[in-house]
Amino acid sequence: MTEAELFFMYKGTYVLHGTHTPETLKYFEEFSFRPDDIIIATYPKSGTTWSQEIVPLIVSGGDPTCLQSPNWERVPWLEECQKFSLNLEERPSPRLFTTHVQYNMMPPSFFQVKPRVINVMRNPKDVFTSAFHYFEKASYHLNPGPQNEFLHKFLDGKVLHGSWFDHVKSWLNAEDKEHMMHISYEEMIMDLKDSVSRIAQFLEIPLDDEVIKNIADRCLFKNMRTNSSNFSMVPPEMNGVSKSEFMRKGITGDWKNQLTVAEAECFDAVYKDQMKDVKYKFAWD
Ligand code: A3P
Numbered sequence: 001m002t003e004a005e006l007f008f009m010y011k012g013t014y015v016l017h018g019t020h021t022p023e024t025l026k027y028f029e030e031f032s033f034r035p036d037d038i039i040i041a042t043y044p045k046s047g048t049t050w051s052q053e054i055v056p057l058i059v060s061g062g063d064p065t066c067l068q069s070p071n072w073e074r075v076p077w078l079e080e081c082q083k084f085s086l087n088l089e090e091r092p093s094p095r096l097f098t099t100h101v102q103y104n105m106m107p108p109s110f111f112q113v114k115p116r117v118i119n120v121m122r123n124p125k126d127v128f129t130s131a132f133h134y135f136e137k138a139s140y141h142l143n144p145g146p147q148n149e150f151l152h153k154f155l156d157g158k159v160l161h162g163s164w165f166d167h168v169k170s171w172l173n174a175e176d177k178e179h180m181m182h183i184s185y186e187e188m189i190m191d192l193k194d195s196v197s198r199i200a201q202f203l204e205i206p207l208d209d210e211v212i213k214n215i216a217d218r219c220l221f222k223n224m225r226t227n228s229s230n231f232s233m234v235p236p237e238m239n240g241v242s243k244s245e246f247m248r249k250g251i252t253g254d255w256k257n258q259l260t261v262a263e264a265e266c267f268d269a270v271y272k273d274q275m276k277d278v279k280y281k282f283a284w285d
Contacts, residue, residue, distance in 0.1 A: 006142060011105050013162025018140055019080040028079045029107045036094045037115035038203065040075060043167040044100055044160065045130035046122035047185040049246070051075075053219050055096055055118065058200045062211040064218065071098075072234065100161045102170035114179045118199060119171040122185035123284035124164045125255035125267055128154050132258065133248055139240030151263055155270045165274040172280050186252050186283035192216040221250030252284070 007014040010025060040055060042048040052071040060066040066074065075096040076083040088095065099106070128151065135144040141160070144150040150159075157163025174180055181202040188195040193216040200207045207215075217223065225247040236242045259267065 001142065003142060006140075007160065011101075013102065013105075013166075014158070014160050015079070016140065016160065019077075019082075021081055024079060024081045024084070027083070031078060031107050031109060032089075033107075033109045033113040033115045034093055034095065035113050035115060037113075038094050038096050039078075039110075039115055039117045040096070040098045041103075041117050041119045041171055042098070042100060043121070043127060043164050045127045045134060047120045047188060048098060048100075050185075050188065050219065050224070051118065051120050052096075052098060053224060054196060054199065054215065055203075057215045057218065058196065058203060058205055058207065059094060059096065061205070061207065062215050070234070100167075102162070102167050103174045104170050111176075114176050116203065117171070117174075117180045118202070119180060119182045120185060120188075121168055121171075121182065121282070123252065123255070123282075124154075124168075124271065125259060125264070126185070126252060126284075127164055128267075129255045129258040130248065131159070134241065134246070137241045137245055147258070148263065151259075151267070155267065165271075169275075169278060172278060182280070184283045189250075189252050190283070192219060221247065225250070 003014075006016060006018075008017060008020075009015075010020060038055060038059070040048065040051045042051065049071060052075040053067065056066040056074055057064070072080075072082040073086060075098045076086055076088070077098045077100065079099060079101055131154070132144050132147060132150055135141045135150075153159050154164070157166060161167070171180070172182065181199065183195060183198065193213055196216045196219070197207075197212050200212065218227070225244065234241070234246075255264070
């Protein structure tokens with residue numbers, strides 16, 4: 001299979017034929033949001049699955065039974081096909097959703113209703129590293145090929161879900177900032193309890209300190225990786241990736257083990273140029 005057979009261009013970014021059909025995209029574009037919907041917006045490999053664990057726990061007041069359904073059911077991707085059997089219109093509020101699309105690609109109802117968004121970002125060099133390893137394994141994707149080639153595709157945005165730079169800038173430059181929270185994978189690694197507490201505050205969900213601590217403990221990498229009562233992962237028969245392969249390292253700065261000095265310099269040069277107008281202070285800078 002070639003990339004041309006695997007991907008198609010949707011509003012300027014590559015998406016997968018397998019999960020993005022004309023029907024799913026029409027449904028997405030016509031979707032009616034409610035003001036109390038909660039959306040996790042991420043570029044892939046930035047902590048999506050982690051957030052899909054944390055946010056339901058916060059919303060349920062720390063009740064682990066909320067994790068009994070798999071992540072694509074409890075926090076479905078709005079633009080992908082898994083949602084068709086999920087009766088999203090009938091779900092009680094607050095409904096939780098995930099999206100990998102850029103801000104400007106959100107449907108009209110999103111801009112009218114202004115639901116809350118938790119935008120999780122990660123150092124793009126670690127996103128690249130995580131994606132490179134993941135695409136080597138994922139059965140629905142092509143092997144990423146030689147690292148240097150994949151690096152240039154990543155920097156040019158010629159990868160699944162498009163440019164990391166465009167994605168991050170689109171959500172950072174979003175209007176209606178009071179409905180949006182930006183947090184990074186790095187902040188979550190640095191202090192998960194504080195991150196859980198900040199997300200709960202943003203969602204206006206009062207939680208006891210003990211509950212916050214329990215959520216953070218449960219969502220530590222080592223616990224998510226080994227907890228067999230945790231059903232958050234896409235099963236290996238769907239993507240060819242086992243839970244332990246998906247939960248690969250869960251650290252910051254792994255790019256240092258992956259990129260050559262020349263590749264890191266090239267990355268930095270593109271980053272500097274692409275992000276020159278961005279005022280946001282990233283935890284990884
Ligand atoms: P690595 O490949 O660097 O280990 P996404 O869910 O957006 O696809 O992101 C996957 C990345 O998040 C993987 O990174 C995975 O290990 C990491 N991850 C998932 N759960 C985590 C957790 N509880 N703590 C830290 N990292 C986590």
